[in-house]
Amino acid sequence: MLEPAYQVDVVVVGAGVAGLSAAHRLTSAGVTTAVLEAASFVGGRMATEKTDGFRLDRIGQPLFTSYPQLARSPGLDALVLRPFAPGVLLHHDGRRHRAGAPAGAGSARSALHAVRALASAPRSAALPGGRGVRALRPVPPPRSRAARPDDFAAPGSAAPARPGRFAPAADRAQPFGIGTPLRVRAALARIAATPVERLLARPDVPAAQALAERGLPARTVDGFLRPLLSALLCDPDLTTSSRCADLALRAFATGRLCLPEGGAEVLPELLVSTLPPGTVRTGVRVTSVSTNTVTTAEHGEIRCRAVLVATGARTAATLLPGLRVPGFHPVTVVHHTTDEPPGTGAHLLLDAERGGPVAHTAVVSHVDPSRAPAGRALVSSTVLGTPSADVDTAVRRHLARLYGTSTDRWETLAVHHRAEAVPAMRAPHDLRRPVRLLAGLYVCGDHRDTSTLQGALHSAHRAAAAILADLGTGRPMHSADPLPTTTPRAAAA
Template sequence: MPEPAHHADVVIVGAGVSGLSAAHQLNRAGVTTVILEAAPYVGGRMSTEKVDGFRLDRIGQLLSTSYPELRHTPGLDALALRPFAPGLLVHSEGQHHRTAEFLGSQSPRRARGALHAARALASAPRVPRPVRTAARTPLRTSRPPARSTPLGSALDQARLGAALARLAATPVRRLLARPELPAARALSARGLPARTIEGFLRPLLSALLCDPDLTTSSRCADLALHAFARGRLCLPEGGADVLPELLAAALPPGTVRTGVRVTAVAANRVTTAEHGELTCRGVLLATDARAAAELLPGLRVPSFHPVTVVHHAAPEPPLAEPALLLDADRRGPVAHTAVVSHVDPTRAPAGRFLVSSTVLGPPPDDLDRTVLAHLAELYGTPTDRWEPLAVHHTREAVPAMPPPHDLRRPVRLLSGLYVCGDHRDTSTVQGALHSGRRAAHAVLTDLGITPTHTEARLPTAA
């Protein structure tokens, strides 16, 4: 009997960024694909809600201009990245501290020179200052301006700069060969001062990994710091959903089919709830980890980090710059916050200001009150006139990556059946895109096709 005609060479279940990335790699190689998505939109957790002209990301995932998959993935030529101001703004002991403003551009040699100069300054004899007899100036009660020096001494900052410069220059394969510990233990074992770890590295890694306790594998933490040291933190212009929508729009018409719920999968067919059965030569599961395990019992479901994003409209901007503000004291629920409309003006109507704040871990019961009180402390300004826009709580927002963590979990289950997503790589947009490319390469290898990828450079918005 003749074999039935296939609806497509490969059926992809899930229209998140990993599935869309895989579809582009397959289509470039001449493999026809169909993407089935149960939701009415693409992007999965990378979605944006529109409220009164504001664009509100459900999970405030930070991107980096150094992510290689943003250049390797076809379909992202039109993506513009809006960078934060260089360095970071850290709130500690009631003050703002400017940190890491130039660390990303330091070479290891320049960082070593700064370290030697700081050591010489620290060991130089101090000249006592003359005592002034004039009347003292009354103390000011207003918040002092942001300092030009980061937390810690000049020597501490030089050591941090040298460490990040070395990390930026280290090949990824060597980072992945390092001994693996929980990130908090690994940082302490590297000889960095506790003030530097608690005042800078912990809040930074909390923002990058959504893991305030730093239980994440030290290898994953090193990759996050490697990306930070080599690039700039940024947001996609227009909202997080712009990235998956660009990927979907660049695929052949009819490739993505939303509102289709898959109930069963096999190596050569997919069964849907209301649209019958599709036959194919291979099936790629590109859903989140829990949905993938429901379709293929036996797949491991990791634990997750919950994330809550609170959006407010402020009558006046609490900061004058597009800075990412981190909380080093951990005296309130907000881990990091930003005037997002300064970073990307398209996310707020003209004349209005969007402040987005991220709460890591289980949110407090009185979320609205405690968040506003904490934001008033972080920004040093009253927040009683701020208008709440939305609260997005995602209980299973980011897959946890405790050690030992396999950064390259297998994407090929058997010939004709594959799986991808941020739960197979690192729990970042970079990891999701990369796992999609790995899965597409596995499919192409089984089909006897040599995979390729593009090296086109991604434009950055001014």
């Protein structure tokens, strides 16, 4: 139980990955911190349901090994990443085509091939920005163990880029037409070599408009880029900011799609395990905040020197009136199990034709064997938008076409729907929304940056840096309020 006059330097409201990451940075700097979470568990949307030996993520957003904050965030040193097979599989016209996959080791020939691709492609076909060519850097998973965040060079780091090339299967992808795979290679190679600052300086328009204006053929956009960006941004209509779309394509071009070993909940659990004991308190509902006081429903007021609101966007706006609430992309994840897994290996499978409700699917137990008991396969599929009433039946029919096998005997493990799953990043989108509202009051989360894990962690870094800068004088930022004269229960009322 929290005492009414309990005092700490900083109170963090919300124990999602943003709040926990910020708390880790603050406590590491010697700032006493309390993290209050209304739910009975930590992690927020990064939750994993455990049933009959299966680990089922509630929101199936894949990560990237190239997210810089995965390697830079304190507390995630022990995180193990399980990479998907390179590239993606695209389903089109009854066939599956592998695309966007760099080969294993680079060579001078492959580097020359990338240069020739850029030189031969029309100028409008290449993404603008950047000078010269840097071939795609392959990131093969180590054979001896699963990948860790620091195994992968972050964009902009000093690690030398190794030239790579797409696997030959990408050249045979029929949806692109003859010659257009070279344009895709050129576009991805160019965007991989473009500094993030230059991407963020580009005009911000809807992603669909930006792709059309860059001269890429419609068949290339609809057959590869649209399904890929739909999977990465949870936005099938590509209304997302073109800057955010460019960042997603850059992450794809410079890294590998991956899953955290053991489920999404592993990330917040790792962050909690490295915090001082007693820092995180679950089941504590915050009803109001000020620059030096947090009021809770059950435990009265907690006095502090600063407050960081690290909840979802809607809850944050309730605590901080005037904070803008973005739109959201609904996401439904359907989990099936079978004893005869489809023969797609550890690939992420996309539907290039949009011939059903499934945007992307994968046999995730092939990517991370810890997510299913021995002898069983776990197939997780993501539906974007508002699902139909018979979503499981529609998903089964669609999966039968995508995988080319009967799904009648597949067992449904869970259907997880979240109407406000991913904050929308419609153009124009400010990727660096302020985290310091005023001295003593701060906010962070993926709604302040990009609606990805990278965005949540980066906003936490910005917020913690702002708090430490304000606390760095060693003097209180404001006068402390007098202790309440009412009892905790009266104050809560």
